[in-house]
Amino acid sequence: MKLGIIRCQQTEDYCPGTSCFKMAREHKGVFEGVNEEIEIVGFTNCGGCPGKKAVMRARLLAERGADTIAFASCIQKGTPIGYPCPFNKKMKTLIERHLPGMRLLDYTHDAPAPKAPEE
Numbered sequence: 407m408k409l410g411i412i413r414c415q416q417t418e419d420y421c422p423g424t425s426c427f428k429m430a431r432e433h434k435g436v437f438e439g440v441n442e443e444i445e446i447v448g449f450t451n452c453g454g455c456p457g458k459k460a461v462m463r464a465r466l467l468a469e470r471g472a473d474t475i476a477f478a479s480c481i482q483k484g485t486p487i488g489y490p491c492p493f494n495k496k497m498k499t500l501i502e503r504h505l506p507g508m509r510l511l512d513y514t515h516d517a518p519a520p521k522a523p524e525e
Contacts, residue, residue: 407444410467411514412460413478414491415451421486423449426478426514435515436476447471452481457493464501468508475501476511483513 411426429435430444437444448467453459464475477494484490491497498510 407440407442408447408471408473409444410448410450410464410470410472410475411446411478412463412467412475412481412497413449413451414480415454417478417480417486418451421480423478425485426476429515430476435479436511436513452491452493452497455491455493457491457497460497461500461504464505464508468505472508474509474511475505476514479513479515481513483516485515 409430411423411430413421413423413426426449427446430437430446433440433444447470450463450467453463467475477498479485481491481494481497498512501508501510
């Protein structure tokens with residue numbers, strides 16, 4: 407599997423993606439049962455709300471070899487702060503339309519990532 411990961415731009419300040427990478431490396435979370443090597447070919451953000459750049463970002467990942475795109479858990483599950491992206495379904499629908507045949511995964515991991523620092 408050649409994997410591209412799209413994550414929430416607003417989560418970048420306090421999540422380096424460590425749990426996403428670990429789950430792919432250890433074949434856990436959504437990657438449990440994947441019986442092939444998982445190579446991460448790219449890790450990018452959605453472009454910010456309302457996610458209009460997600461299609462372009464997915465296309466860039468595909469151009470770099472991704473055959474699978476995972477939405478990081480911060481998008482659908484709201485990890486680590488419990489606030490899922492209100493645009494996640496629309497982003498997925500648009501990517502499916504513009505990149506037919508691309509395998510899409512709704513999240514990367516179940517376990518919560520470390521909490522965001524207090525401001």
